[in-house]
Amino acid sequence: MIEFEPVDLTTEERRLQVEVIEFLEQELPHGTYRPGLGFSAEKDPAFSRKLGERGWLGMALPTEYGGHDRSAVDRFIVAEQLLRWGAPVGHHWVADRQSGPVIAKFGTEEQKRTFLPRICSGELSFCIGMSEPDSGSDLASLSTRAVRDGDGWVVSGTKIWTTMAHEHDYVIALTRTTPIEESGDKRNGLTQFIIDLASPGLTATPIPFIDNSADFCEVVFDDVYVPADRVLGEVGQGWAQNTSELAYERGGPDRWLSSYLLVEELLRRDGASDTDARPSPELLDLLGNAVANYWVLHHLSLSVARDIDRGGAPAIESSLVKEMGTRFEQDVVTAVLAYLDEAPNTLDSSVFGHLLMTAALTQPSFTVRGGTNEVLRSVAAKGLRPSGSSR
Amino acid sequence: MTTTHTADALVTETVERLLTDLSTQGEIEHAESTGWSSTVWAALAEVGFPWVGIDGAKGGSGGTLYDLAAILDAIGRHAAPVPVAETAMVGGWMLAEAGLDLPAGPVAVAETTGARVVDGRLVLDAPVAFARHADRIVTLMPVGPDGIHLVSLRPDQVTIVPGYNLAGEARDTVVVDAPANDWETSQISDDLSLSAPWNSIRHRGSLSRSIMAAGALASMAQLTVDYTNDRRQFGKSVASFQAVQIHLVTVAQCAVRAKMAADVAVRAFARGGSLHEIAAARVVVDDAITIGTRAAHQAHGAMGVTREYPLHQLTRRLWSWRQEWGTTKQWRRELGSTVVERGADELFALVTEHPQP
Numbered sequence: 001m002i003e004f005e006p007v008d009l010t011t012e013e014r015r016l017q018v019e020v021i022e023f024l025e026q027e028l029p030h031g032t033y034r035p036g037l038g039f040s041a042e043k044d045p046a047f048s049r050k051l052g053e054r055g056w057l058g059m060a061l062p063t064e065y066g067g068h069d070r071s072a073v074d075r076f077i078v079a080e081q082l083l084r085w086g087a088p089v090g091h092h093w094v095a096d097r098q099s100g101p102v103i104a105k106f107g108t109e110e111q112k113r114t115f116l117p118r119i120c121s122g123e124l125s126f127c128i129g130m131s132e133p134d135s136g137s138d139l140a141s142l143s144t145r146a147v148r149d150g151d152g153w154v155v156s157g158t159k160i161w162t163t164m165a166h167e168h169d170y171v172i173a174l175t176r177t178t179p180i181e182e183s184g185d186k187r188n189g190l191t192q193f194i195i196d197l198a199s200p201g202l203t204a205t206p207i208p209f210i211d212n213s214a215d216f217c218e219v220v221f222d223d224v225y226v227p228a229d230r231v232l233g234e235v236g237q238g239w240a241q242n243t244s245e246l247a248y249e250r251g252g253p254d255r256w257l258s259s260y261l262l263v264e265e266l267l268r269r270d271g272a273s274d275t276d277a278r279p280s281p282e283l284l285d286l287l288g289n290a291v292a293n294y295w296v297l298h299h300l301s302l303s304v305a306r307d308i309d310r311g312g313a314p315a316i317e318s319s320l321v322k323e324m325g326t327r328f329e330q331d332v333v334t335a336v337l338a339y340l341d342e343a344p345n346t347l348d349s350s351v352f353g354h355l356l357m358t359a360a361l362t363q364p365s366f367t368v369r370g371g372t373n374e375v376l377r378s379v380a381a382k383g384l385r386p387s388g389s390s391r
Numbered sequence: 392m393t394t395t396h397t398a399d400a401l402v403t404e405t406v407e408r409l410l411t412d413l414s415t416q417g418e419i420e421h422a423e424s425t426g427w428s429s430t431v432w433a434a435l436a437e438v439g440f441p442w443v444g445i446d447g448a449k450g451g452s453g454g455t456l457y458d459l460a461a462i463l464d465a466i467g468r469h470a471a472p473v474p475v476a477e478t479a480m481v482g483g484w485m486l487a488e489a490g491l492d493l494p495a496g497p498v499a500v501a502e503t504t505g506a507r508v509v510d511g512r513l514v515l516d517a518p519v520a521f522a523r524h525a526d527r528i529v530t531l532m533p534v535g536p537d538g539i540h541l542v543s544l545r546p547d548q549v550t551i552v553p554g555y556n557l558a559g560e561a562r563d564t565v566v567v568d569a570p571a572n573d574w575e576t577s578q579i580s581d582d583l584s585l586s587a588p589w590n591s592i593r594h595r596g597s598l599s600r601s602i603m604a605a606g607a608l609a610s611m612a613q614l615t616v617d618y619t620n621d622r623r624q625f626g627k628s629v630a631s632f633q634a635v636q637i638h639l640v641t642v643a644q645c646a647v648r649a650k651m652a653a654d655v656a657v658r659a660f661a662r663g664g665s666l667h668e669i670a671a672a673r674v675v676v677d678d679a680i681t682i683g684t685r686a687a688h689q690a691h692g693a694m695g696v697t698r699e700y701p702l703h704q705l706t707r708r709l710w711s712w713r714q715e716w717g718t719t720k721q722w723r724r725e726l727g728s729t730v731v732e733r734g735a736d737e738l739f740a741l742v743t744e745h746p747q748p
């Protein structure tokens with residue numbers, strides 16, 4: 001059976017926890033910013049740069065490229081506190097979580113020197129260019145093509161749901177460089193590219209989101225020229241590289257904290273100790289349930305990070321955690337809505353009201369983005385082996 | 392890294408070997424006629440396991456809470472019908488702490504702060520696990536003007552009305568025959584309020600159930616994977632159907648959640664930390680029991696609800712343990728109250744603070 005080892009934090013790790021909290025209390029005092037829901041919070045490049053100055057971006061990347069040679073657990077600790085705060089992490093989140101690590105792992109020396117220091121400083125922002133109109137869960141069926149052209153490549157096709165493509169700097173795009181008819185298996189013949197979103201021929205158009213925000217985009221590549229030195233990793237090895245990228249994308253604290261602030265703000269609103277009224281049993285039920293689940297998800301998800309630091313490849317474990325974590329994020333929204341006597345109102349501009357409205361509308365996406373729960377269950381099921389068979 | 396949080400390998404291996412040999416499907420079935428397995432108890436008692444975690448100087452076997460947790464985890468995994476939690480985790484520990492005699496046999500604990508008088512006799516107002524097999528039945532009672540006492544009753548001082556939980560384990564009603572001045576008692580120190588010793592006992596009892604349930608859920612998850620891989624329908628193993636895989640993933644998630652919750656709660660408790668982890672563990676574990684047993688049974692089809700196949704030996708225990716040493720609702724509200732007391736600014740600390748090694 002799958003096992004998760006409980007984690008003890010070292011003294012340094014505890015200190016880091018405290019440092020991040022102190023930093024946030026100073027930089028983002030309550031009432032001075034609009035807290036957001038998890039990693040789809042606001043974006044603020046100036047805030048990202050401050051984090052970079054503190055050494056809290058690209059933490060696990062090598063120091064020679066501007067990183068800090070720290071651990072996945074350290075990154076987890078910082079990420080967790082930022083999410084709890086509802087801090088404006090939108091600018092750097094993807095770059096810090098996955099683009100940086102993937103470039104560090106598969107990039108050329110020149111790519112590492114070009115991109116990593118500026119990811120670690122909070123300057124550069126990245127997007128994920130995987131999904132296409134006809135290829136969602138069945139990602140390997142994708143059809144965006146990259147064809148050799150002299151020294152470089154020409155990319156044509158359409159990516160979709162590309163979060164922040166209209167505002168960010170680069171996209172790591174998975175493309176087909178060998179047609180399926182020639183590659184045999186659809187997972188062969190795929191290649192990743194680092195593409196400048198300002199390239200001629202590239203158009204990113206926001207797709208209005210359910211709450212009327214505009215974050216994810218359709219990205220059309222109309223014969224976009226990409227220099228040869230922007231191939232990421234090996235030509236034809238895109239599928240394996242992309243799979244390893246997904247491991248960074250799953251299992252972290254952003255997969256169970258999306259609706260956390262709703263609970264904290266509800267407690268701030270209804271749990272005030274200055275009133276004589278005893279908290280209602282409904283409130284106690286909601287809080288007891290929520291905290292018990294956050295607590296165990298914290299420990300499970302932290303255990304995945306520790307495993308990564310020990311050289312493990314916890315793909316199964318992170319799928320298990322993401323699947324239950326995102327379902328729980330939705331359960332929290334449902335529980336809060338059921339508890340309240342009033343319906344969410346889109347004109348309510350209080351912190352709680354705004355979070356509630358956003359969560360009520362956007363919660364279906366929690367179990368879709370980053371791989372649907374159905375797909376995650378299939379991944380996890382592969383790790384559930386009968387007794388006697390080895391993993 | 393510190394190794395203070397792990398059980399002695401010899402304890403882990405020994406309990407595993409003993410229970411694999413003795414807590415068999417047949418023995419567990421047989422135990423339902425008497426409400427326990429004297430065979431399994433005798434084997435565990437011979438190596439001192441029912442007194443692990445109790446100070447050697449006070450008559451126990453010594454060892455750590457981690458050793459005891461490993462034993463209770465194995466008891467859960469093997470569905471062993473024996474009062475080890477009752478003896479080592481709660482009753483025997485209470486006697487030893489109070490300086491009263493630790494008997495050679497099991498100690499049962501009345502999960503109650505009170506008793507009621509019926510026809511002039513004292514009836515403990517909650518069922519007592521394994522009372523009929525115990526050498527002593529202990530409870531806390533207000534006695535006389537000087538406060539709360541730990542009361543230790545001998546079998547000849549009580550009448551037992553037999554009862555059983557859903558798993559066929561003895562859960563008896565105890566009527567106290569002996570007059571109060573014949574009881575062996577020990578006054579709980581004056582500086583403790585009525586609720587404090589009870590609170591500590593209640594938490595120990597609840598933690599024992601979380602540990603055992605996590606063990607049983609782990610076995611249940613593996614059993615379900617094994618069965619669905621063996622069982623073939625439509626020309627292939629049913630585990631290859633995506634709809635069945637959802638059940639397998641659900642049971643596995645329930646097992647890992649429960650195990651993590653129990654492990655962290657044990658660490659927090661062993662390190663003298665706060666008690667809210669024990670409440671949180673029960674909320675997580677009870678939910679895992681409800682969801683996990685449903686998925687496991689569904690994946691087994693009709694075979695799961697027969698007496699011939701061992702799934703029921705795990706699931707009936709899980710359903711029973713879920714309602715012992717406090718209900719989910721009580722623990723959830725208790726945790727909720729802690730959250731309200733700590734306030735919104737401290738909410739995330741409750742989630743992320745770790746028991747100090």
Ligand SMILES: Cc1cc2nc3c(=O)[nH]c(=O)nc-3n(C[C@H](O)[C@H](O)[C@H](O)COP(=O)(O)OP(=O)(O)OC[C@H]3O[C@@H](n4cnc5c(N)ncnc54)[C@H](O)[C@@H]3O)c2cc1C
Pocket residue numbers: 127128129130131132135136137138160161162163216365368369370371372373374375378633
């Ligand atoms: C808010 C948000 C942001 C996103 N940001 C990005 C981004 O930045 N970059 C990017 O590349 N993508 C992004 N995505 C896309 C996301 O990765 C896809 O939505 C996801 O992979 C599912 O693909 P799909 O939406 O096409 O659903 P489909 O694949 O069409 O699935 C429809 C339904 O069928 C089920 N299904 C499909 N295949 C199977 C199967 N084999 N077994 C069982 N069930 C199956 C699915 O689970 C789902 O319930 C984002 C999505 C959202 C909601």
